[in-house]
Amino acid sequence: MNSIKYFIQFLIISSLFIIYKILGLKIASDFSSTLLKNFGPFFRSKKLIQQNILKAFPEINSKDLSKLSKNMWSNYGRILSEYVFLKDFRRSKFDNKLEIIGLDILSKIKEEGKPVIFISGHFNNFELMAMQIEKSGINLAVIYRPLNNKFLNYIMEQIRRKYICKNQIKKGLAGTRQLLSYFKKNHSIALMIDQRVSQGIKSNFFKHEAYTTTIPAQFAKKFNCNIVPIYIERINKINFKLTINKPLEYSNDKSIEDITLDLNHIIEKMILKNPDQWIWSHNRWK
Secondary structure, three states, X not given: OHHHHHHHHHHHHHHHHHHHHHHOHHHHHHHHHHHHHHHHHHOOOHHHHHHHXXXXXXXXXXXXXXXXXXXXXXXXXXXXXXXXXXXXXXXXOOHHXXXXXXXXXXXXXXXXXXXXXXXXXXXXXXXXXXXXXXXXXXXXXXEEOOOOOHHXXXXXXXXHHHHHOOOXXXXXXXXXXXXXXXXXXXXXXXXXXXXXXXXXXXXXXXOEEEEEEOHHHHHHHHHOOOEEEEEEEEEEOOEEEEEEOOOEOOOOOOOHHHHHHHHHHHHHHHHHXXXXXXXXXXXXXX
């Protein structure tokens, strides 16, 4: 039964991708934004999204809650349409759409040749972050979670390997070992740390305990490497600003729990900057 459902989803998304390509980036982005803003709230994840928003903003009123949810779907629609144009972003066709703050930091990381851990969350077109790091010449490997839909996952894996980052590692225990192997070969690692993990610890996130990955903290302590927070925000429809923040150095007396909590607070600040540009549909506090 799931296979039939996933195949139908695949056909719908594939059809949309064809339409997006015909329309071009600007019109496709507006069309997809309107589409998901109007139909997204009817998906079964509506209740979970509202619960998540209320955990972060317990005093939000119903009007603002609905507005934030709809704006999140609008942003998600733009992200969906942009997958068709990742090839053009990779080939610098849309360099004028992306402002990068902190290129000097990337240059220094490349020059020093010492791998770091880049951390961020699912903001806007988050794929552009890893893409720009790899385009800067830094050896990079990223962890990803395969989609439940095997038909769509095949397409997404091809897109990610070809245009985002060639070194894609599946989430899980085997992936962690592969991650370590890449790191020892002088590859920096890019991680999304804003989602729940099964192999993690409970750490405070918006004043609620949430299972959080300890990989950045473990690497920082074991290898004495820096952690580099990065953030991408949508400035105006199809324009972005990518910020590479100053590398964080943690002393040996900092515990894994302390570092993990500190990184959670950094993600919180990113979310608070543009709440509607974070994907609230993940079951973060399960």
